[in-house]
Every structure is written in C-alpha cells, then in structure tokens.
Amino acid sequence: MSTKEQVLIFDTTLRDGEQSPGASLSVQEKIEIARQLEKLNVDIIEAGFPASSPLQFEAVQRISEESGRTVAALSRAIERDIDEAWKALRSARRPRIHTFISTSDIHILGKFGHERYGRTLAEKRQTILDMAVRAVAYARTLCDDIEFSAEDAGRTDPAYLAEITEAVISAGAATVNIPDTTGYTWPSEFGKKIAGLRERVTNIDDAVISVHCHNDLGLAVANTISAIEHGARQAECSMNGIGERAGNASLEEIVMALKVRSDLHDYTTGITTRELYNTSRMVSSLTGIIVQPNKAIVGDNAFSHESGIHQDGMLKNRQTYEVMTPESVGVPQTHIVLGRHSGKHGLQARLDTLGYRVAGEELETVYQRFVDVADKKKEVYDDDLRVLMGDELSKPVEPIELDYLHINSGTASIPTATVRIRIKDRTFEESSTGDGPVDACFRAIERALGLEQLLNTYSVRSTTSGRQALGEATVRLKDGDKFFTGRGVSTDIIEASARAYLQALSLRENAAHHDHNTTIDNGI
Numbered sequence: 046m047s048t049k050e051q052v053l054i055f056d057t058t059l060r061d062g063e064q065s066p067g068a069s070l071s072v073q074e075k076i077e078i079a080r081q082l083e084k085l086n087v088d089i090i091e092a093g094f095p096a097s098s099p100l101q102f103e104a105v106q107r108i109s110e111e112s113g114r115t116v117a118a119l120s121r122a123i124e125r126d127i128d129e130a131w132k133a134l135r136s137a138r139r140p141r142i143h144t145f146i147s148t149s150d151i152h153i154l155g156k157f158g159h160e161r162y163g164r165t166l167a168e169k170r171q172t173i174l175d176m177a178v179r180a181v182a183y184a185r186t187l188c189d190d191i192e193f194s195a196e197d198a199g200r201t202d203p204a205y206l207a208e209i210t211e212a213v214i215s216a217g218a219a220t221v222n223i224p225d226t227t228g229y230t231w232p233s234e235f236g237k238k239i240a241g242l243r244e245r246v247t248n249i250d251d252a253v254i255s256v257h258c259h260n261d262l263g264l265a266v267a268n269t270i271s272a273i274e275h276g277a278r279q280a281e282c283s284m285n286g287i288g289e290r291a292g293n294a295s296l297e298e299i300v301m302a303l304k305v306r307s308d309l310h311d312y313t314t315g316i317t318t319r320e321l322y323n324t325s326r327m328v329s330s331l332t333g334i335i336v337q338p339n340k341a342i343v344g345d346n347a348f349s350h351e352s353g354i355h356q357d358g359m360l361k362n363r364q365t366y367e368v369m370t371p372e373s374v375g376v377p378q379t380h381i382v383l384g385r386h387s388g389k390h391g392l393q394a395r396l397d398t399l400g401y402r403v404a405g406e407e408l409e410t411v412y413q414r415f416v417d418v419a420d421k422k423k424e425v426y427d428d429d430l431r432v433l434m435g436d437e438l439s440k441p442v443e444p445i446e447l448d449y450l451h452i453n454s455g456t457a458s459i460p461t462a463t464v465r466i467r468i469k470d471r472t473f474e475e476s477s478t479g480d481g482p483v484d485a486c487f488r489a490i491e492r493a494l495g496l497e498q499l500l501n502t503y504s505v506r507s508t509t510s511g512r513q514a515l516g517e518a519t520v521r522l523k524d525g526d527k528f529f530t531g532r533g534v535s536t537d538i539i540e541a542s543a544r545a546y547l548q549a550l551s552l553r554e555n556a557a558h559h560d561h562n563t564t565i566d567n568g569i
C-alpha cells in the first residue's frame with residue numbers, strides 16, 4: 046500500500062475551462078465530459094456556475110444527479126448565487142458549494158469601488174471579509190462541504206489573506222482555495238505564500254489547502270507543484286489546461302509530473318492516468334479547442350520522434366528519449382515520424398515493418414533516395430516508402446475511388462450516408478445511418494465493400510483558416526498487426542473523411558495483393 050499523501054484533483058474543465066473564449070458546451074456535452082472525468086477518477090468535478098444561466102444550472106443539476114464524485118458549483122459571495130448553486134447541487138451524492146470573493150487590493154479597489162463597500166481600503170477590506178464569512182456561514186446552513194476561494198490571492202497582502210482564511214475556516218469552510226487568478230506569481234514565491242498561511246492561520250489544519258493557478262506566464266503547473274511541496278493538498282486544474290485567457294494549470298501535466306518524479310516527494314493522486322489521452326481528445330473535440338502538437342503528455346508530438354539520433358536511441362532503448370511510456374497516459378504508441386531529420390536506423394526499422402528487409406549497401410542506396418524525398422516533403426509516409434522502394438507493386442493496384450457521396454444530417458434527423466465506390470470499372474453503392482455523418486459515411490463504405498470495422502483512429506483538422514478552410518482527415522486502419530493510414534483533403538470534411546478512408550483501404554488492398562491475399566471479400 047502506498048504511504049504517499051494524496052493530493053486531491055479538483056477538475057474545473059467544466060467551469061473555468063469552459064470560460065475559455067469560444068469553448069461553450071451544451072448540457073449533453075458537459076455530461077459526457079463529466080462521465081469521462083469519472084473514468085479518469087478525478088476527486089472533484091466543478092460542474093459550472095449555476096447562477097450564471099439556465100444552461101449552467103441544468104448542467105450542474107444533471108451532473109449532480111448521476112455523478113458519484115464530489116460535484117462542486119461556483120457562486121459569488123452573495124445569497125442569490127449560493128441558493129442557485131445549492132438548488133442545482135442538492136441531488137448530488139457529494140455536493141460542494143464553492144463560493145469566492147476577491148481579496149487583492151487591486152481587485153477590491155478596482156471591482157468594489159462603489160461606496161457601499163466602504164470609503165477607504167481598510168473599510169472595503171472589512172466589508173469583503175464580512176461578505177466572505179457571511180457567504181460561507183450561509184452556504185454551510187445548506188450544505189456540509191464548503192470551499193472558499195480568495196480570488197487573486199496571488200496578489201493579496203499575506204496578512205489580510207491569512208485573516209480572511211482563518212475567518213472563513215471558523216465560519217465552516219472545509220477547503221480554502223488560494224488562486225493565482227492572474228498567473229502572476231513565481232513558483233518559490235507561491236510556495237512561500239502557502240507555507241506562510243500554514244504558519245499564520247491558527248486553524249489551518251481544520252481545512253484542506255487548495256490552489257488554483259492560471260498560466261499567464263506559463264508557470265501554472267510549476268506554481269501548483271511548488272504549492273503542493275509547501276502544504277497544498279488539492280490542485281485545481283483543467284484538462285488540456287484550458288480556462289480563462291492563457292488557461293489553468295493542466296491536469297495531465299500536474300498528475301504526470303507527480304507520478305514520473307515520485308522519487309522526489311511523497312505525494313500521489315488517484316488519477317487513472319491511462320484515461321488522460323481519451324479525456325484530452327474528448328475535451329478538445331467537444332470544446333473545439335485544438336491541443337497544440339507539442340503540448341506535454343497529450344500533444345500529437347509528445348511521443349513522436351523525428352530526428353535520426355533520437356530514433357536510433359529509441360529503437361535501442363525507449364528510455365533514452367521517453368521519461369514515461371505512451372501507454373501510461375493512454376497514447377496508443379510511440380510514433381517514429383520519418384522526415385528530413387531521420388537517419389538510417391529509423392528508416393530501416395520502418396521498412397522492416399512494411400516487409401522490406403534492407404541492409405548494408407542496399408540500405409545506403411535507399412537512404413539516399415529517402416533523403417531526396419524527405420527534403421521535398423514534411424513527412425514521409427508509408428505509401429511514399431513503398432513508392433521509394435521502386436515497387437511497381439507500390440502503385441495502387443486497384444485504387445478504390447469515391448464516385449458519389451450524399452449525406453443527410455441535421456439536428457432533427459438521423460445522419461444517413463449514401464456512397465458509390467468505384468474500383469476500376471466496377472461500382473458498389475450502399476447507404477447507412479450512423480451516430481454522426483462521418484460514422485454513417487464509414488458504415489456505408491464498409492457495407493458497400495462488405496468489410497468489417499477496421500478503423501483504428503480518425504482525426505480531422507483544418508489546414509487553412511476561414512469559412513472556406515480545407516479540412517484534412519486522417520484515417521488509420523488496423524488489420525492484424527498492420528496499420529494503413531489514408532488522408533483526404535476537401536472543404537467538406539465528410540468528403541475528406543470518405544476519401545481518407547478509401548485511401549487507407551487502397552493501401553490495405555495493395556498490401557494484401559503483394560501478400561497474394563485478397564482482403565476485400567466482395568469479389569475484388
């Protein structure tokens with residue numbers, strides 16, 4: 046059994062994360078993400094801010110009804126917000142009201158300038174403290190689990206922060222959250238802030254210290270880790286680090302930093318790390334916020350290696366360039382990207398998996414041809430390699446082409462696709478419904494060609510911007526231990542997806558042809 050101390054993971058993807066510009070989620074989408082957060086095994090799901098809109102209210106209510114986690118809802122330090130939060134939360138098995146008010150002088154003077162909060166800074170500070178205490182005490186009459194946040198604590202005077210923290214704990218807050226709302230603090234400074242609170246606040250042991258760091262200077266994760274080292278036991282964070290402005294501390298980075306460097310400390314989390322990648326993908330696709338390729342842990346390049354020296358090292362021993370395995374975070378596998386920086390070892394290994402055994406002189410010659418191609422292309426794909434191997438064989442024997450595609454989809458209809466596929470002079474036509482237009486289209490293709498489901502991964506991204514943007518779809522099929530990747534580009538992403546699927550099928554067909562093996566049953 047682990048003797049390490051548990052750091053609670055408070056996920057705010059559905060609240061602060063959704064405050065990212067353009068990230069609005071529907072109720073159903075929020076529910077789906079909440080279900081995935083349960084699989085990820087977060088401790089607390091902050092589901093929204095019920096007083097802010099009926100949709101927010103409904104989302105918190107629905108998540109409360111079905112979640113087994115602690116569900117938190119945010120409210121300003123006013124009764125109306127707290128009442129709304131409680132109404133939305135009351136069916137939760139473990140409800141938590143999270144109330145907050147600003148405590149930094151900049152915020153107090155800037156946001157609570159009205160005379161009704163007092164005339165001098167000292168009077169205003171007192172009013173804010175009273176509002177905080179009243180809010181916590183009132184929330185406590187409704188719910189057992191109260192969290193209080195001192196907004197902009199990062200820039201709050203330490204003595205005042207200690208005073209308000211002590212007061213809200215006395216009023217019944219079980220968690221005191223110290224947000225670095227503006228992402229302004231420095232790791233050692235923020236750590237000291239937490240240590241200072243532990244020294245000054247006499248009842249600090251009656252509450253869990255939480256931190257909530259923003260990433261304006263790119264220090265959110267470092268500040269969170271520093272705070273944990275100084276006594277914080279709850280980390281507020283979001284998947285992919287989404288949130289206001291530059292976002293929140295990224296959940297996956299905090300969790301994996303603690304896990305991978307467990308040799309340095311005595312903390313652990315309950316996160317099922319193999320669910321990180323799935324969660325990241327879901328959050329990205331539902332919010333529409335793309336994960337940058339070089340994003341730690343979940344970015345497309347996080348486990349990709351392009352340069353020859355790295356590929357050589359990886360092929361000899363993965364630990365040379367990977368501090369964690371892709372599997373540990375749910376990424377299917379390390380990706381050796383062949384491009385202009387690749388060397389002979391990387392090339393040879395990929396050719397080997399494609400069935401080409403080359404060594405010695407022959408490898409030298411092939412490598413020279415590879416370098417020529419790689420200089421012209423960003424990435425050299427498997428089909429490029431087949432062509433490069435000089436194979437007549439590599440040219441599609443019988444390209445599988447899209448002749449016709451019709452999609453019927455909308456908010457009130459079941460997505461339906463009809464496809465007509467041409468292989469040489471033969472055509473195959475079928476229709477299918479599906480969970481969405483892409484699913485319907487793939488199913489129609491599978492039906493037309495009498496295929497099993499072979500889809501391994503599917504992604505789509507925009508390669509240009511604006512309303513006429515080109516979408517590039519990538520389809521990866523898995524057939525036994527072989528993978529076939531197809532790409533399609535079109536201003537219509539469904540068409541791009543269909544073309545990508547058919548290209549992958551053509552490559553599979555080629556491979557089968559070379560193995561003297563027919564893979565498509567339909568008499569092809």
Ligand SMILES: CC(=O)SCCNC(=O)CCNC(=O)[C@H](O)C(C)(C)COP(=O)(O)OP(=O)(O)OC[C@H]1O[C@@H](n2cnc3c(N)ncnc32)[C@H](O)[C@@H]1OP(=O)(O)O
Nearest residue numbers: 061094096097098121122123145146147156157196226289
């Ligand atoms: C750091 C954070 O992430 S805080 C959370 C941010 N999230 C949101 O803002 C959620 C979305 N917000 C909303 O839907 C709306 O802003 C609402 C419903 C919350 C409030 O809307 P409105 O009543 O129109 O007020 P508006 O947003 O313009 O201004 C905020 C008001 O709340 C006050 N206020 C701000 N924070 C607090 C607080 N923690 N406690 C009490 N009052 C507060 C402000 O002083 C201002 O009051 P004023 O009108 O007396 O000057």
Ligand SMILES: CC(C)C(=O)C(=O)O
Nearest residue numbers: 145194196197224226
């Ligand atoms: C409401 C609080 C916790 C917040 O989001 C912040 O201060 O950044």
Ligand SMILES: [Mg+2]
Nearest residue numbers: 061226257289
């Ligand atoms: Mg925040």
